[in-house]
Amino acid sequence: MAPTALLTYRLLRSRAQQIGDRVNQLRPISYSIIGDLFTGFAELKLAGKQQRFRDRLVDNQTEVMELEAQGYVYSLLPVRIIEMVAIIGVLTIFLYAVFIPSSSGNLIALVGLFAAAAYRLMPSINRMLTSLVQIKQSQFTIENLAAYREDKYKEEPHPEQLPLAFTQNIVFNQLAFTFPGEARPTLQDISLTIKKGEKIGFVGSSGSGKTTLMNILLRFYTEQEGNILIDGQPLTPKNLSGWHRLIGYVKQDTFLMEASIADNISLGDTEVDAERMRYAIEQASLAGFVNSLPNGLATHIGERGSKLSGGQRQRVGIARALYKRTEVLVLDEATSALDSETEREVSEAIRKLATTDMTILIIAHRITTLRECDRIYELSEGKIVAQHTYENLLQKAI
Template sequence: MKDNVSREGALARSIRVTRLLLTPAQKRKAIMVMLLSIVSSVLEVFGLATLVPIVVVCAEPGGVFKNKYFRTIYDAFHFQSEQSFLITILLGVIAFFILKTVFTSWVNYVQAQFTGQTGYDVIKSQLTKFSGLTFWNFNELGSGKLINSSLNVPNSFLYNLLRPMVAMASESVIAFSIVVGLVVYNPILILLLVVVLVPPMALTYRVVRSRVQGVQSRINDLWPISIGFVNDLFTGFVELKLARRQQKFVGGVLRAQGEVYELDAKNFVYSMFPQKVIELAAVAGVVIIMLYSIVTHKGSSGLVALVGLFAAAAYRLMPSLNRILTSMVTIKGNQHLLDEIESHQGDDSQEQVHPVQEPLKFERDLVLDNLTFSFPNESYRALNGIDITIKKKEKIGFIGSSGSGKTTLMNVLLRFYTEQQGKVLVDGVPLGPQNIDAWHQLIGYVKQDTFLMQASIRDNITLGEDNPNEQRLLYAIEQASLKTFVDSLPEGMHTFIGERGSKLSGGQRQRIGIARALYKQTQVLILDEATSALDNETEREVNEAINNLSQIDLTILIVAHRLTTLRECDRVYELSSGQLVAEHQYEDLLNRIK
């Protein structure tokens, strides 16, 4: 990425990526914001320009009559004295500055709204991008990296790239206008000022930019580490507390954040450096004016005019130069944000979404035809030539040692992985991107650690659906053998279940997972080690709930280590090293282990 930045330039690349992020409507609004910024900048310069001649005429008695423009205004409005004229002019200047301040404040508000909306759209874009990752890439990145890229990166993009670019554009118009005015008024003076100001500004940018870039890049690397430690610290609260290992994770967070704050302190110093350099250059500018006046033998009035001009220009020019330089350094130092935004765009890390989704029915059978699958960058086959036909309403078991391919096979069925050879057929129709939505509506999944939100039983079953179907909800609760439990609660299905279902037993958590699948009218239910973490009594209760499902129009696939879970299966397939090695009946398996 660094080569791309050096070839393209930090500012050019930032503009290009920002343009890609904007919709046509936003691009039109960006043009409007830029035009308003130009008008605001022109008003700033005009206000500044009015001060210079007023300072000159006020500093010299009779100055109004010596200036042809002021004299014309004086005569046109029939003023009776120079004093009344100057008072009127000064009051007019105050009124102008009040109106200018109101207008520029409104423009700043419009700019902030525009940049804020764009920052919001970047968050939306990042969330859409990462929620569309393939299952493999999702696992490769990890939650810490994903949370940082979805929240911190867009926020930093707003404050460290987008707003500095807007500020740089506005301040450049102001600086350019002032410089043009100075060139017209006194070309030699502006030449001397350029000689004094430009070299230190260029040197400052060259020295600071690489340091800021290194600091910001390291901070971006540290945030996912911190988020990962915090996530583990609170997710594993019980286990870590019992093992007295919480301090290890607290220490991990503090080490990462300690380095973040050290780097942030350095970054603060670097951000202040341009201002100090420009202030030093300002003092040098005053000295140059003095020397210029002495060398050219200008009188006191000429010196006053030059100093007044420089003071008026410095009042607005120097802050502009400081903001321009600071913005340039900030933009250069945060190019890693563009790396994050441009990553995983239009490559193999994204699921391929078919533009037209076709309907899909499951009325006869589910066929796994010569399925073969290998993980990325791996030569061995995690699945090799799997052939299975499953009739509707059958209950099928899968056994095998760890690493035999059971969960991989389930992930292929769930379409989290895509086979390299063979196909999955539903009533003879191959599963592919064109019917993935319909298939996901038909299939449900309950794993060992059921996902539970910090919400009510109702919201966990419906996954937060705003207007759930009450009849389906009650049916799902009853079929998952949850009705007695829910009826015993004072708040019923509105009962809050705590962090990750901490107020529920293991069996109750698993039955909520089953109810969730039933609520969405699943026709194929995968239970992947759904009872492996339960004690014998709780396993028996969950198995009874699973067995009750046989009475409804549901095809069930069970992955299990415990044979008791497979008691009601029509048949059991055994996998080893990614291959289907045997087909069993439950009684045969019992006899084999006796």
């Protein structure tokens, strides 16, 4: 039974892994098509392309179902093979007794011994074989998890957290970063110094490394080379919690809960600090809007802020960072999805922040968003290729 189990596993493992890898490739395609069908409903319907997308989805899912059926068959084969071997074993004993009469006296004992052993062994062997085949079928998951489990791609808080103060500058010291499995670095040799209270802009084409650089500053990623210094102190897991208390983040699609304005700004604090809330709302240019509401801060904003305009959603995100008493604020394409009037509302909030000692880092495609910046860095292919002022960048664009 042992050689049979080994041979069965060797025969099934390669095919099981191929099925798993192929299903892993196909499933994201199905999810993508379904998302396109919902988000692009109007455009696809008007263009008469819904049927084409539907056919692509059906074809993709048909292959997925066929592969999953094959995988299910492969998971059942070990059980049947081991049972078949056990039956062949019993038949072999009978044949042995028939052709060699001298052993017939021990036939009952032999059959009983073999049956007892097979009865005890078969369930365990079947479970082990089935599990091994299923593991090979899901090998892609293990490989993906292993690729991102290495310490150089993540940074967890150290059990003993040290305090961190920011009073002077942030230094990016020859940073380099490469995503797992990629040959070309996403960032290389990034060196710059940002003084406390400065407003710094970052521009560049998509894929130039702007957002990756901010993600490293936020410690969502960890650089492979170089380091970031806060007042001369390197950012490490030992001061990660202290750094996260100092830095805030507002992205293009602001995270909003189906709750009140106050809950969204405080992120669900049970006891809201009224003075911090007032300051955050005032600085984010939300005071007039909140005062116009019958329920004020207690007004519910709907699912993902459906009752708010785009500018109001972004300003709630800015107010959230201010309520947290952020000293460093990262604005990642905060106005790129807004119309001109709404962008003006958000830009007003940013201009109001420019009068404070908060350090603001702005990633933007729209040059007008960078009006208040002291310096603007241009990135290309993971490198800083130029430094601009707002005026010369505007002239260059014109």
